[in-house]
Amino acid sequence: MEIRSKHRVDAEKKAGDLRNKESKKRAEADKARQEASKSKNDSTVRSKLSLAAQRDKEAAAAGKEANRWQTKASGYAKQELEFQSRLRKAEVSEVNAAERKRRREEVTAARRTATEKAEAHARLARTERIVGDALREIRAPKPEKLRVLLLGAASEGDLRVGREQKRIRTAVDSALHRDSIELDVRPAATIADLLDGIIRFRPHIVHFSGHSNEDLIVFEYENDSPHKGHPVTAEAFLHALVAADEPPLLVLLNACKSAAQIDQLVQEAVPFAVGMADSIADGDAINYAAQFYASIANGQSVRSAHMAGQVALELAGLDGAELPTLAFAPGVDPGEAILVKAQL
Template sequence: MSRTDTLRSELARLVKNEADAQQEVAKHARDANKHAADASKKIQAASKTKSPMSRASYIRQAESSAAKAAASEKKVAAAKKHLADLAKANAAKQKSLDNAEKSERAALARQTSKDRRAEESHIRRMASLRNGMAALPAPKPEPLRVLYLTTNPEMLSGGALRTDAEVRNVQNELRGTRYRDSVVVRHLPAATFEDMLNGMNDIRPHVVHFSGHGGGSGILFDNGSVALPAGVGIDYSQLTRFLSATDEPPRLLVLNACDTLDGADELLSAVPVVVAMSDKITDTAAVVFATKFYSAIASAQSVGSALNQARAVLSVLASAEDHLPECVCREDVDVDNLVLVTPD
């Protein structure tokens, strides 16, 4: 049973309990009114009778009915409190159900998009085999150049990221790979958007990697200030213009930042392959992802296999964030055959 099915079942039970509680309030209220009316009748009868014995009997009966009315009023109050608690629990459960349904819809949309891309990739593969040509020209036998941009403008305001540890781990991992001499990493810390443009001019990277803060609308670069560090937001349309403003656009863009998958489709007009995160990602998972992804790339694995290797390692973490890295590519690109490092 899915989480939404469980929540719907629990919500239905709460709704029934709430209806039962409303009936209970009504029952005790009727009982209280009946006993109060009985007490009033007995008091009137006692005031009319001339017999002392009858008057005493009526008064005793009135007191008994009044006590029963008071007891029923207490039950009404208790039942109303129980009803209020159920209403509160009902509202909280409905909110949980709404959130769960929203998450399921988002997951279904991501899976549908993923299935569509897989189907398109299969079609391209079949067409490539029929045409006897590769989906993407093989890279020239030259070192893979990676422009590694890291930003941490919120390090003094509680939003610090361990991008320094990420770069260190990636570089250490690359030293142990088989084709380490075939990968050149140019790291630009506290990167501004001007640094990105200058880096693309200087080394003409095959891969542009960004690690920092991201969101649904864009990513956060550094302002370059030493005294007053702050973030500079660049939306995906602006990022697309930067990446397109070169004679040799990168083959791959990696956005190792939270909620960056939203901009992937727009960025495909500048780069053929985009790897991005579909939701928030923890510091630990971001470091592990980058380390294992580039280790596989430097071992002459395809981009598709490198992504799968990184996901496999992420699945072992306690946070199990292997569902976050997603790959989006142009229709004429097959990431399972796209190898960026050519073995000697």
């Protein structure tokens, strides 16, 4: 940058010096012509006119050279502006990357602190806030299908939740144990769909795809036109999960920044929960979910399904592989939790 600036300054100085020289030569030419016009001596007249022509020629040469240097200076100035623009973009990109890293580190640190507190609390005593031992152990397999409640909400029409639900269904239909899974798909999900699905369908897995943040999950209203959506607090969502006699085994919040909610879910409601550590791209979320349920339907453990979903993003060259986050309650092992087994 300093070199470009020096080149521009030098070029502008040379152009200025040559402009001064051009002006000086033209003034000398004018003076010689005036003196020729006043003289009555033919020899003097010829001499002065010859001098004027010479000075005009020198002025023209200086002007041409000044134009050349001014063109160079303009080129250097353009390069400076382009470099400054690239530098500003690089600085903004660096700041954004640093901010994303900081947020991820904050979420990770918060999860670590919450996990340590939960483990210490579990060692000391079980309180009324923690679900009883019956939820801390995976229920013994029953001769029934694994029920998955798929809730999708995108009231403003900016997310492809329908595409995600289709990819999940396709993944399950192509799996080894496809007949052992039952899906209840509810697009444009409202809070009525949430509660009705939990109470009536009695799902083993509750999957939400849509918008969220650290404290809220956004459902839809019963409204046919695009709208802002119905925010539900993380605490209210948790209360809905435990409203059934047999709460779900797993909750998957396929929504931005939802990992901040999953520690409380595994402390108070379910053995396993998955959330996103930061904002996640639509395509990344869809690919993770499809691979997760493909693995579950092929008889893989919860841990294996989660890892397979992350690897699917890496293999596809997508950026969000580190965002899906698995949490689990003390006393359960996601590596041993197999939710789908072949029906006899």
